[in-house]
């Protein structure tokens with residue numbers, strides 16, 4: 001390990017009272033008015049919105065609202081939020097995300113856009129550097145998947161340009177509420193997507209150029225095992241509080257930096273998936289990842305890439321010395337979770353591959369690096385063909 005920097009100064013509350021605790025944290029920071037940003041309406045139907053507004057009022061915090069962030073969030077909605085924050089009449093001092101990764105990612109863009117002179121999309125396009133100043137961010141997490149509640153990543157789409165781009169803002173949430181009971185209302189499809197996404201974050205960081213960072217690898221593998229264990233319990237009882245709390249915590253740690261500290265990582269599965277959901281924004285991130293992962297790790301193993309890491313992963317996560325057997329068990333895990341494994345399961349077909357590859361290659365040129373395997377157009381095509 002060399003040149004390692006770790007900074008994760010988000011206050012995280014994992015508790016049945018987390019919502020109230022995060023709002024108390026907003027008050028303690030002296031914030032008087034927030035912009036609440038939400039998705040398509042689940043927070044209303046589950047009663048969460050009533051709980052939040054009650055607590056905001058009790059703490060004397062004013063708020064305005066922005067609803068309608070969609071999965072695979074749009075830059076157009078971000079711009080609406082930026083305009084609200086920039087309007088001095090609104091007196092917004094912080095941005096409050098209530099939702100999953102799409103809402104939290106949008107909030108990061110809004111909080112930065114509020115302090116940016118131009119169009120914040122230019123930052124995603126790498127035409128401008130992120131602004132040094134942002135509005136403070138707070139979150140109530142309703143779906144454990146991305147770890148956006150505990151990191152500084154943000155992924156936003158512009159369907160007009162066929163782009164789905166990630167950005168890192170120097171702005172983690174100041175405080176995050178994880179009340180596992182809020183996630184009892186999630187449809188299984190979203191739980192599955194969350195488990196696949198977090199597992200993918202761990203695998204993308206674990207399979208690295210060198211395997212010297214023993215401590216980080218052990219943490220990473222332990223998180224993979226913990227997610228597998230919790231998912232068995234959640235599948236048996238959707239309202240198992242302890243299992244859900246363990247799951248949420250493992251998912252947050254999967255991408256707050258600790259599970260990849262000192263590792264080169266790879267991120268090819270995510271690069272290909274982002275191109276897939278840029279082609280069709282109805283495809284959930286976790287579903288796209290399941291399909292690509294299913295093919296990608298076999299592809300790496302067949303080419304003898306990261307051999308020692310594959311052997312360690314097989315032993316620690318799946319209890320076998322035989323990597324082919326571990327890859328089979330990984331497939332069975334995807335089946336157990338009900339994850340898609342074929343491109344056709346996503347409603348795409350062979351004829352869509354050139355379009356996905358074109359987008360992946362164009363987005364790739366914006367600064368992607370893949371230390372394990374360079375994603376040329378030929379390689380991406382070959383991987384995608386394995387998913388048919």
Ligand code: NZQ
Pocket residue numbers: 038039040041042043046069070071072073099100101102103105142143144145146147148151152153154155182183184185186187190193194197255270285286
């Ligand atoms: O919009 P509402 O009505 O709230 O419904 C949402 C949405 O339809 C629903 N939902 C959320 N919480 C719920 C609930 N339904 C019932 N009960 C609840 N408690 O779930 C649906 C999906 O939500 P979304 O936020 O889109 O899911 P997720 O958290 O998986 O976020 C995915 C986005 O994050 C990006 C992905 O690319 C994708 O755009 N990522 C962000 C990362 C980051 N910031 O670090 C890294 C990831 O790799 C990923 O790329």
Ligand code: ZN
Pocket residue numbers: 146197198200201270285
């Ligand atoms: Zn992801």
